Amino acid sequence: METGSKWNMANDPHASQETLDQLSGDPDWMIRSAVAKNSHTSKDTLRKLAKDEEWTVRNNVAINPHTPSDTLDALSDDQDSLVRSNLARNMSTRIETVMKLSDDCSFGVRKSAAESGRV
Numbered sequence: 001m002e003t004g005s006k007w008n009m010a011n012d013p014h015a016s017q018e019t020l021d022q023l024s025g026d027p028d029w030m031i032r033s034a035v036a037k038n039s040h041t042s043k044d045t046l047r048k049l050a051k052d053e054e055w056t057v058r059n060n061v062a063i064n065p066h067t068p069s070d071t072l073d074a075l076s077d078d079q080d081s082l083v084r085s086n087l088a089r090n091m092s093t094r095i096e097t098v099m100k101l102s103d104d105c106s107f108g109v110r111k112s113a114a115e116s117g118r119v
Helices: 003-011 017-023 029-037 043-049 055-063 069-075 081-089 095-101 107-115
Strands: none
Touching: 003 017, 003 029, 017 029, 017 043, 029 043, 029 055, 043 055, 043 069, 055 069, 055 081, 069 081, 069 095, 081 095, 081 107, 095 107
8 A cells, every 4th residue: 555545544534443553553653643643543552552662653642632541641751752741731631640740850841731721
């Protein structure tokens, strides 16, 4: 399958969860990143993508409002400060996790937690 058609399927809000799950294993990080951002991606697929080696994929899991709370909690320990910063802005992130991020070593993460209006 060509990259362009995979890109379109990964970004399609009506794509089946089975299709998105299949695309989540694509070698192209941009395809996996699009799947991570798709609101129709299953919770199990989002859990898998939260462990991706590419920070952009994990970042899109962090901003997806449908990511399970246990996965959002785990992303609060992500090595990339942008992932943690965007996690603090996700209104689906548990308040306890946002509180933890408000004490992060990165100023940007602390700022995002404060600007979320939840701490």
